[in-house]
Amino acid sequence: MPTREEAKAARREAIINAALRLMYARGDSGFSMRALAEAAGVSIATPYNLFGSKQAIMLAVLDTGMTLYEERLSRLEADELDIFFEAVSLAKDLYAEAPKFHQAVLFSAYGDGGRDYRAVFGDPRFLFWKMLVERAREAGFLDADIDPNAMALALSQQFFICILEWAYGEIELEELESRVHYTFALLLNGAATAAGSARLKPHLKVLQKHLTSLWPVSAPRTSAAASR
Amino acid sequence: MPTREEAKAARREAIINAALRLMYARGDSGFSMRALAEAAGVSIATPYNLFGSKQAIMLAVLDTGMTLYEERLSRLEADELDIFFEAVSLAKDLYAEAPKFHQAVLFSAYGDGGRDYRAVFGDPRFLFWKMLVERAREAGFLDADIDPNAMALALSQQFFICILEWAYGEIELEELESRVHYTFALLLNGAATAAGSARLKPHLKVLQKHLTSLWPVSAPRTSAAASR
DNA sequence: CAATAATTTATAACATGTTATAATCCAAAC
DNA sequence: GTTTGGATTATAACATGTTATAAATTATTG
Numbered sequence: 001m002p003t004r005e006e007a008k009a010a011r012r013e014a015i016i017n018a019a020l021r022l023m024y025a026r027g028d029s030g031f032s033m034r035a036l037a038e039a040a041g042v043s044i045a046t047p048y049n050l051f052g053s054k055q056a057i058m059l060a061v062l063d064t065g066m067t068l069y070e071e072r073l074s075r076l077e078a079d080e081l082d083i084f085f086e087a088v089s090l091a092k093d094l095y096a097e098a099p100k101f102h103q104a105v106l107f108s109a110y111g112d113g114g115r116d117y118r119a120v121f122g123d124p125r126f127l128f129w130k131m132l133v134e135r136a137r138e139a140g141f142l143d144a145d146i147d148p149n150a151m152a153l154a155l156s157q158q159f160f161i162c163i164l165e166w167a168y169g170e171i172e173l174e175e176l177e178s179r180v181h182y183t184f185a186l187l188l189n190g191a192a193t194a195a196g197s198a199r200l201k202p203h204l205k206v207l208q209k210h211l212t213s214l215w216p217v218s219a220p221r222t223s224a225a226a227s228r
Numbered sequence: 229m230p231t232r233e234e235a236k237a238a239r240r241e242a243i244i245n246a247a248l249r250l251m252y253a254r255g256d257s258g259f260s261m262r263a264l265a266e267a268a269g270v271s272i273a274t275p276y277n278l279f280g281s282k283q284a285i286m287l288a289v290l291d292t293g294m295t296l297y298e299e300r301l302s303r304l305e306a307d308e309l310d311i312f313f314e315a316v317s318l319a320k321d322l323y324a325e326a327p328k329f330h331q332a333v334l335f336s337a338y339g340d341g342g343r344d345y346r347a348v349f350g351d352p353r354f355l356f357w358k359m360l361v362e363r364a365r366e367a368g369f370l371d372a373d374i375d376p377n378a379m380a381l382a383l384s385q386q387f388f389i390c391i392l393e394w395a396y397g398e399i400e401l402e403e404l405e406s407r408v409h410y411t412f413a414l415l416l417n418g419a420a421t422a423a424g425s426a427r428l429k430p431h432l433k434v435l436q437k438h439l440t441s442l443w444p445v446s447a448p449r450t451s452a453a454a455s456r
Numbered sequence: 457c458a459a460t461a462a463t464t465t466a467t468a469a470c471a472t473g474t475t476a477t478a479a480t481c482c483a484a485a486c
Numbered sequence: 487g488t489t490t491g492g493a494t495t496a497t498a499a500c501a502t503g504t505t506a507t508a509a510a511t512t513a514t515t516g
Contacts, residue, residue, distance in 0.1 A: 003513075004512085004514075005460070007512090011463095032502060032503085034501095042464080043464060043465045043466065044465090044467095044504095045465065045505090049464075054503065118398075147440050149448055150436050150439050153405075153407070153448045156413045157386065157389045157390070157393075158382070158386060158389075159390065160389065161275050161434070179381070179382075184383070185418070186414075187415060188418070189418035190414035190417035190418035190432070191417075191432075204418070205373065208375050211378050212375050215377065219377055220377055220378075220381045222248075231484095232482085232493075233481085235482095236493080261473060262471095262472085262473095270494080271496065271497095273476095273494070273497095274495080276475080277494075281474080316477080357461075458516090460514080460516090461515095463511080463513100464510085464512095465509080465510070466508090466509080466510090467506100468505105468507085469504100469506080470504085470506100471503090471505105472502080472504105473500105473502090474500085474501090475498105475500095475501105476498085476499080476500095476501085476508085477496100478496095479494105479495080479496080479500105481492105481493085482494100483491100483492090483493100484489100484490085484491085485490075485491095486487100486490090
């Protein structure tokens, strides 16, 4: 005799699990709410009662993935400068474990234009970047008068757009990592002290070389260029 | 007795115009294909014959706006460094003339995730930024070994994500401009020569001050932060 | 144990983008 | 001028996300 709240929680879980199962199976989020309800063993009305919309369900799925990422992130140890690049690579590694699945989650969670998306994805990450910026500044790698909010915003936005490009199938995982690394190095170097620049400048060259090596004629794949 | 092609072109135009009219009137793209067909005086099947999908119609509408922007852009005259910022402000000015309309166009055109979007929006702009980067490099403001493709990619992506944020109603036009200006300065300074840096560093401080002044408690509005 | 009230369920319905089909129209070809 | 064929039209249909409604279920309350 489960409590009412327990039963509700169980149904919630069943729905999320069914969504996960369907997405892993098909590799995309193209399941219908009717199919989801059937897979979860509930009525079509229940997902709406418990989550409100398909969007919200996708966000709940995304949220479970974020928890995993944040946990690994907290165990990351690196230099105040290297940590920026390590955090990016960590995300890439996580995505690489189940690329199709993550693409599907990210793609569909962003769906409506990402207003709620940000609550799960953008905002917590922004705070993380801000913390890293503050540390790098204290370590003397970044200019003292740089604003951590402004800098972190630029970083998280750049990360975000590259993830979006990958989720939309425009670029490969390797290029995702490379693009973010390169742009991070550029942004950080733009606000670096002499000490920071001394480390970032050489790094930047390596990163640029790697990034451009991914492009066929040394031009990035901005896709659909021929369709006009 | 109009030619068959003429009649087709006229219908095309009628549909685009109807779409424009509906979007200007309501300020969003929430019109149905049935409403569009009626407003254009054609059958519901015709827009599908001529464009293929609602997406494609939105892209055609976006395209007309892009033409205007590119025309003004080509008349822009400024220093090899200032031009970056002028081009951003020009877009802002254009959007300011009919903000609701442009938001609606951008929002809905990006709809599916922007695969085709890029053909109209991303790619032509990328080439423009690349040209500016090459000029700035030749003028001695940017490091000689910087790759114009890599740099232009970072710039256009940053511009793009900020426009998206505005289209999604996350930020105001003024913040759109300020964010892009700031990040452009950071990115450019990250690859600047001594001469370039001499001009960008002071500019960066001003831009950072302006950007942070737009935030209430000196924290950017990443929205929905309270909804978890 | 009986009454209550919260949830789920089954079901229908609606709006929407999109596709299919057959009838109709009309410029183009002869 | 008649025929032909490409395009549009009217219409129905489908899948989908979502909402509404009444009936059924079941933990909770007394």
